[in-house]
Amino acid sequence: xxxxxxxxxxxxxxxxxxxxxxxxxxxxxxxxxxxxxxxxxxxxxxxxxxxxxxxxxxxxxxxxxxxxxxxxxxxxxxxxxxxxxxxxxxxxxxxxxxxxxxxxxxxxxxxxxxxxxxxxxxxxxxxxxxxxxxxxxxxx
Amino acid sequence: xxxxxxxxxxxxxxxxxxxxxxxxxxxxxxxxxxxxxxxxxxxxxxxxxxxxxxxxxxxxxxxxxxxxxxxxxxxxxxxxxxxxxxxxxxxxxxxxxxxxxxxxxxxxxxxxxxxxxxxxxxxxxxxxxxxxxxxxxxxxxxxxxxxxxxxxxxxxxxxxxxxxxxxxxxxxxxxxxxxxxxxxxxxxxxxxxxxxxxxxxxxxxxxxxxxxxxxxxxxxxxxxxxxxxxxxxxxxxxxxxxxxxxxxxxxxxxxxxxxxxxxxxxxxxxxxx
Amino acid sequence: xxxxxxxxxxxxxxxxxxxxxxxxxxxxxxxxxxxxxxxxxxxxxxxxxxxxxxxxxxxxxxxxxxxxxxxxxxxxxxxxxxxxxxxxxxxxxxxxxxxxxxxxxxxxxxxxxxxxxxxxxxxxxxxxxxxxxxxxxxxxxxxxxxxxxxxxxxxxxxxxxxxxxxxxxxxxxxxxxxxxxxxxxxxxxxxxxxxxxxxxxxxxxxxxxxxxxxxxxxxxxxxxxxxxxxxxxxxxxxxxxxxxxxxxxxxxxxxxxxxxxxxxxxxxxxxxxxxxxxxxxxxxxxxxxxxxxxxxxxxxxxxxxxxxxxxxxxxxxxxxxxxxxxxxxxxxxxxxxxxxxxxxxxxxxxxxxxxxxxxxxxxxxxxxxxxxxxxxxxxxxxxxxxxxxxxxxxxxxxxxxxxxxxxxxxxxxxxxxxxxxxxxxxxxxxxxxxxxxxxxxxxxxxxxxxxxxxxxxxxxxxxxxxxxxxxxxxxxxxxxxxxxxxxxxxxxxxxxxxxxx
Numbered sequence: 001x002x003x004x005x006x007x008x009x010x011x012x013x014x015x016x017x018x019x020x021x022x023x024x025x026x027x028x029x030x031x032x033x034x035x036x037x038x039x040x041x042x043x044x045x046x047x048x049x050x051x052x053x054x055x056x057x058x059x060x061x062x063x064x065x066x067x068x069x070x071x072x073x074x075x076x077x078x079x080x081x082x083x084x085x086x087x088x089x090x091x092x093x094x095x096x097x098x099x100x101x102x103x104x105x106x107x108x109x110x111x112x113x114x115x116x117x118x119x120x121x122x123x124x125x126x127x128x129x130x131x132x133x134x135x136x137x138x139x140x
Numbered sequence: 141x142x143x144x145x146x147x148x149x150x151x152x153x154x155x156x157x158x159x160x161x162x163x164x165x166x167x168x169x170x171x172x173x174x175x176x177x178x179x180x181x182x183x184x185x186x187x188x189x190x191x192x193x194x195x196x197x198x199x200x201x202x203x204x205x206x207x208x209x210x211x212x213x214x215x216x217x218x219x220x221x222x223x224x225x226x227x228x229x230x231x232x233x234x235x236x237x238x239x240x241x242x243x244x245x246x247x248x249x250x251x252x253x254x255x256x257x258x259x260x261x262x263x264x265x266x267x268x269x270x271x272x273x274x275x276x277x278x279x280x281x282x283x284x285x286x287x288x289x290x291x292x293x294x295x296x297x298x299x300x301x302x303x304x305x306x307x308x309x310x311x312x313x314x315x316x317x318x319x320x321x322x323x324x325x326x327x328x329x330x331x332x333x334x335x336x337x338x339x340x341x342x343x344x345x346x347x348x349x350x351x352x353x354x355x356x357x358x359x360x361x362x363x364x365x366x367x368x369x370x371x372x373x374x375x376x377x378x379x380x381x382x383x384x385x386x387x388x389x390x391x392x393x394x395x396x397x398x399x400x401x402x403x404x405x406x407x408x409x410x411x412x413x
Numbered sequence: 414x415x416x417x418x419x420x421x422x423x424x425x426x427x428x429x430x431x432x433x434x435x436x437x438x439x440x441x442x443x444x445x446x447x448x449x450x451x452x453x454x455x456x457x458x459x460x461x462x463x464x465x466x467x468x469x470x471x472x473x474x475x476x477x478x479x480x481x482x483x484x485x486x487x488x489x490x491x492x493x494x495x496x497x498x499x500x501x502x503x504x505x506x507x508x509x510x511x512x513x514x515x516x517x518x519x520x521x522x523x524x525x526x527x528x529x530x531x532x533x534x535x536x537x538x539x540x541x542x543x544x545x546x547x548x549x550x551x552x553x554x555x556x557x558x559x560x561x562x563x564x565x566x567x568x569x570x571x572x573x574x575x576x577x578x579x580x581x582x583x584x585x586x587x588x589x590x591x592x593x594x595x596x597x598x599x600x601x602x603x604x605x606x607x608x609x610x611x612x613x614x615x616x617x618x619x620x621x622x623x624x625x626x627x628x629x630x631x632x633x634x635x636x637x638x639x640x641x642x643x644x645x646x647x648x649x650x651x652x653x654x655x656x657x658x659x660x661x662x663x664x665x666x667x668x669x670x671x672x673x674x675x676x677x678x679x680x681x682x683x684x685x686x687x688x689x690x691x692x693x694x695x696x697x698x699x700x701x702x703x704x705x706x707x708x709x710x711x712x713x714x715x716x717x718x719x720x721x722x723x724x725x726x727x728x729x730x731x732x733x734x735x736x737x738x739x740x741x742x743x744x745x746x747x748x749x750x751x752x753x754x755x756x757x758x759x760x761x762x763x764x765x766x767x768x769x770x771x772x773x774x775x776x777x778x779x780x781x782x783x784x785x786x787x788x789x790x791x792x793x794x795x796x797x798x799x800x801x802x803x804x805x806x807x808x809x810x811x812x813x814x815x816x817x818x819x820x821x822x823x824x825x826x827x828x829x830x831x832x833x834x835x836x837x838x839x840x841x842x843x844x845x846x847x848x849x850x851x852x853x854x855x856x857x858x859x860x861x862x863x864x865x866x867x868x869x870x871x872x873x874x875x876x877x878x879x880x881x882x883x884x885x886x887x888x889x890x891x892x893x894x895x896x897x898x899x900x901x902x903x904x905x906x907x908x909x910x911x912x913x914x
Contacts, residue, residue, distance in 0.1 A: 086222035164628025181606030
C-alpha cells in the first residue's frame with residue numbers, strides 16, 4: 001500500500017507542478033516527478049514476497065515463478081525511463097531556444113513578450129492585431 | 141481574484157485526482173502477493189522459460205530484447221527522435237563556417253592540470269565499464285541502454301575537459317564530433333531495423349531471431365542476436381547522449397548568434413540568471 | 414506475404430527516419446526524392462494491406478519476434494486499423510516532397526541539411542502514428558505515442574520563434590497525457606497481468622475491483638483525450654497548429670489528433686467496453702464532445718487570424734468525431750470515421766493552402782487573402798471546396814459525413830443525442846459564418862494596397878489541388894466511400910461489440 005500511496009502523491013504533485021508553476025524549467029522538473037511516480041507504481045507491481053532478482057545464477061537451469069520477482073514491469077520501466085530521458089533532452093533544447101529568443105523562462109514574462117514581440121510582425125505582418133493573438137485562449 | 145479562483149479549481153481537481161488514485165490503489169492486489177494476476181499470468185513464462193527459449197540468464201534482458209524486442213526498437217527510435225529534435229532545434233549549420241572569436245564556456249579547452257589528469261585516469265575505465273555493462277547484460281543487470289548511457293557520458297567527460305575534438309575548428313558551430321555522434325545514433329537505429337528485416341528475409345517474423353543462420357541451437361542463436369540488438373541500442377544511445385550534450389552545450393555557449401528561423405535581433409532585456 | 418507487408422508498415426518509415434538525416438548530413442541533398450519514394454512505398458504497403466482486409470474482412474496479424482499473443486507484441490490490422498494507416502501514409506505523401514520550412518520566403522530558405530533532418534522527423538511521425546494504429550499491445554501503444562509525440566514537437570518547433578514556445582507547451586501537455594495513459598495501463602496490468610488488448614478484453618469482465626477499474630479507465634481516457642484535443646483538454650492545439658511551418662501544420666492538423674481519437678475508440682469502444690466505467694467514459698465523451706463542437710466553433714468565429722481560425726475549427730471537428738465515438742452505434746461510428754477522412758482531407762488542404770499563403774505573404778490575417786480569386790483562381794477554388802466541406806455543404810465529403818453524424822445523433826435520442834444534434838447543426842452554421850467571411854474576401858474583394866501578390870509555392874500547390882479533388886470525389890462518391898472504406902472499419906469494432914450484446 002505505501003509505495004502505491006507514494007506513487008499517487010508524487011503523481012499528483014508532478015501534475016500540479018506542471019499546471020501551476022510559472023517557470024518552464026520547474027514545469028519540466030515537475031514532469032520528471034510525474035514520470036518517476038509511474039515508475040514507482042510499476043516497480044511496486046513487480047514485487048513478490050519471497051522472490052529474488054530475476055536473474056539466474058550461471059549454473060541454474062530450472063526456475064519456478066514463485067521464486068523470482070516479475071521481470072515484465074522492470075522491462076517496461078526501462079523503456080519508460082528512456083522515454084523520460086528523451087523527452088527531457090528535447091525539452092531542454094526547446095528551453096534553450098526560448099531563453100535565447102525571449103530572454104526569460106517565466107511563463108508570465110514570456111506571455112507579455114510574446115504579445116509585444118517582433119516575431120508576430122515577421123510571421124503575421126499586420127502589427128495592429130498582434131495583441132489579439134491568443135487573446136481567447138483559456139488560461140493555463 | 142481570477143488567480144485565486146484558478147488556484148482553488150486546481151486544488152480541487154488535484155485533490156480529486158489524489159483521492160481517486162488512493163481509492164484505486166486500495167483495490168489492487170496487495171504488494172508482494174505471489175498469487176496476484178501480475179505474478180501468475182504471462183510473467184511466469186518469462187521466468188520459467190526464458191533460459192530455454194532465449195538463452196539469457198537475465199530475464200529482464202530476455203523480455204527486453206527478445207519477447208518484447210519490438211518495444212525496445214521503439215525505445216531506440218524515441219531516443220533517436222530526441223537527438224534528431226535537438227539537432228533540428230539548435231543546430232544552425234552543421235560543420236559550418238569558422239567563427240572569428242572563440243566562444244565562451246564549453247566550446248574551448250579548459251586548461252587545468254587537475255581536470256586533465258582526472259579525465260585521463262577516469263575516462264578509459266568509464267568507457268571500458270560501459271562495454272562490460274553491454275556484454276554482461278545477459279547474466280547480470282545491464283544491457284545496451286545502460287552501457288550506452290555510460291559510454292556517452294564517458295565521451296562527454298572527455299569533451300568537457302578537452303574541448304571539441306578538433307581545436308582548430310573549435311569555432312565551427314557543430315564540428316566533426318557531433319556530426320559523427322549523430323551518424324552513429326542513426327546507424328544504431330538502422331542496424332536494429334536491419335536485424336529485424338534480416339529475420340524476415342530468412343522466413344521468420346520481424347525480429348524473429350531464431351531463424352537467423354547463426355548456429356544450430358535456437359536459444360544460442362537468439363542469444364547472439366540479442367547481443368546484436370543490444371549493441372545497436374548501445375551505439376544509438378551513446379551517439380544520442382553525445383549529440384544531446386553537444387547541441388545543448390553549444391546552444392548555450394553561442395547565445396547571441398541567430399539560429400535557424402530565429403529573429404536576428406535578440407531580445408534586449410535579459411534577466412539575470 | 415501480406416503479413417510481411419504488415420510487419421514492414423512501421424519498419425519502413427522508421428528506417429526512413431534514421432536514413433534521411435544520415436543522408437542529409439553526409440550528402441547534403443537527395444532527401445526530397447528519398448522521402449517521397451519512401452512515403453509512397455509505405456503507402457503502397459498500407460494500400461495492399463487495406464485492400465486485403467477489405468476483400469476478406471479478416472485482420473492481418475504480424476507477431477513481432479514470432480512470440481504469440483500476450484507474451485510478445487502483435488501488430489494486427491483489421492479494417493479500422495488499416496483505414497487509419499491508409500489515411501496517415503496517404504497524406505504523408507502529399508507533404509513529403511514539400512520544402513519543409515522554406516515557405517517563409519525565398520530569403521530564409523532552409524539549408525538542404527536542415528530539410529533532410531525535418532523530413533526525418535516527418536518520417537518518424539508517420540512511423541509512430543501507423544504503429545499506434547497497428548499495435549495490439551497497450552504498452553507498445555504508449556511507446557508509439559511517444560515516438561509520434563517527440564517527432565511532432567520537433568516538427569512544430571522547426572518553425573522557430575513562437576513555434577518553440579508552442580512546442581514546449583505541447584510537450585508538457587503531451588507528456589502529461591502519456592504519463593496519465595501509462596499509469597492507467599499500470600492499473601490494468603496490476604488487475605489482469607496482461608498488456609495484450611484481446612487478452613485484456615477477455616480477462617477484464619472477471620475482475621472485481623470497481624474502484625481500480627474506474628481509475629484505470631479514467632486515466633487512460635484522460636490521457637488519450639488530451640492527445641485527441643477533447644474539450645476542455647485542447648489547450649495545446651491552437652498554438653501548435655498555428656505556428657508550425659505550413660507543410661507540417663497541414664499534416665499534423667490532418668491526422669495527429671485523429672489517431673488519438675482512434676486509440677480512444679479502440680480502447681474504450683472495444684477493449685474496455687465490457688466494464689461499467691468504460692460505458693461511463695463514453696457517455697462523458699458525448700457531452701464533452703458536444704461542448705467542444707460549440708466552443709471550437711464559437712472561438713473560430715472570434716478569430717481574425719486565418720490559421721488560428723482553422724485551428725479552432727479543428728477543436729470543433731474533434732468534438733464532433735469524439736461525440737460520435739462516444740455514442741458508439743454502428744451508424745455513429747460510420748459517421749465518425751467518415752468525418753475523420755473528410756476532415757483530414759479538407760483541413761489538410763486548408764492548412765497547406767492558407768498556411769503556405771500566410772507564410773509567403775508574411776501575414777495570417779484573413780484580410781491578406783483578399784483578391785486571391787482573381788490572382789490565383791485554382792488555389793482559391795481548391796480552398797473554397799475545402800471550406801464547403803468544413804461547413805458541410807454538398808457535394809463535398811464533409812456534407813456526407815455531417816449527414817451521417819446528424820442521423821446518428823438523432824437515432825441515439827435522449828438528451829445527449831438531441832444536444833449533439835443541435836450542436837452539430839449549430840457548428841455548421843458557425844462554420845458557414847466564419848468560412849463565408851473569408852471566401853467573400855477571396856472572391857469579391859480587391860487585393861489590399863501595398864500587399865505583395867499571393868502565390869502558393871509550387872510544391873504546396875499540387876497537394877492543395879489534389880486534396881481538394883479528393884474532397885470533391887469523397888462527396889460525389891460518398892456511397893462508395895461508405896461501402897468500401899468505412900463499413901469494414903465499423904464492422905471491425907462494432908461487430909465485436911454486437912456479438913457481446
